[in-house]
Amino acid sequence: MCTTCGCGQADLKLDGKPHAHSHGHGHDHGPESGSAHGGRRRVSLEESLLAKNDALAAVNRKRLAERGILALNLVSSPGSGKTTLLEQTILRLQGRIPVSVIEGDQQTSQDADRIRAAGAPALQINTGKGCHLDAHMVGHALDHLDPAAGSVLMIENVGNLVCPAAFDLGEAAKVVILSVTEGEDKPLKYPDMFAASDLMLLNKVDLLPHLRFDVDRCLAHARRIRPDLQVLRVSAETGEGLDAWIGWIEARLAVSQKA
């Protein structure tokens, strides 16, 4: 593994290409043999396993803040409707606020293609076997995508309600999308993700008449995990609730630009 940038993922691809610097390896991986002192000794570290990711996330966050960019990390199960929601969000912000998108998936560039067709610049990260985006991948994606000052950057994480919760990308907030076809107990089953999110979008509410999904129970579960969780009921399909979502983005963008 590479100690210069932290690449552990040989499979990582940005827009289909292996990512830029060589892992061949030009730089040195530290003293591999011999010790100046000899003998066995104990070194106290007290360092988090996420320390490297958190440090890179702090760099991303500073970089985004300096340019007044609002970055949102969108997390959910696969199939919750994130990409459709993004397409609709881009359409509604068009001509007012520039939006760019980082798409994370294990394979294919289908999502980035859909986002570009909707009119926003997009960069696809293929994580290969990886189950989440990390701060290092997003840092490289920022180099390539170079989002405009004062814009909104949407990071569509790999569809997974577990692993992305632990990895700070440098975003202003995590937004968890839960669709009503998934079941109202998801917040209790995957509490870490709901605890880490500022906003929950309850998507596909147009399907509620056809389902046995108790919205109040779902919200009670979610607020047991995170009492101050904000919730918006939306349908990316019919457009219901999307004005409130756009309003939430605009309010958060205003905060990012003041900071």
Added chain:
Amino acid sequence: MHELSLMEGMVQGIQEEALRQGFGRVCQVRLEVGRLAGVEVEALRFAFGPVTEGTIVEGAHLEIIDVPGQGLCEACGREVEIEARFDACPACGEGFVDVTGGTELRIKDIDVE
């Protein structure tokens, strides 16, 4: 599933320390893993072999120190041990238990040569 990346982070942290302190080989790694940290200890152990291969940590003994979940009950005010985040208070049976410990996920220390 993210245990593999966490262990890659561990190797990196140790390699950086090796550059700073100039040690050559690691014989033992002690990790503190809280029960509320959201990781599977067995998956961490499983990942340890492959991620350390070809590094200064290869062949080291891995010791995992189990840290129980701790919390403060908002209803009865007692300091309690909990098995999962957002469990009801085991002492009074109700209340929201504020997590105070057991989310650790860190390298405590390493033995080096």
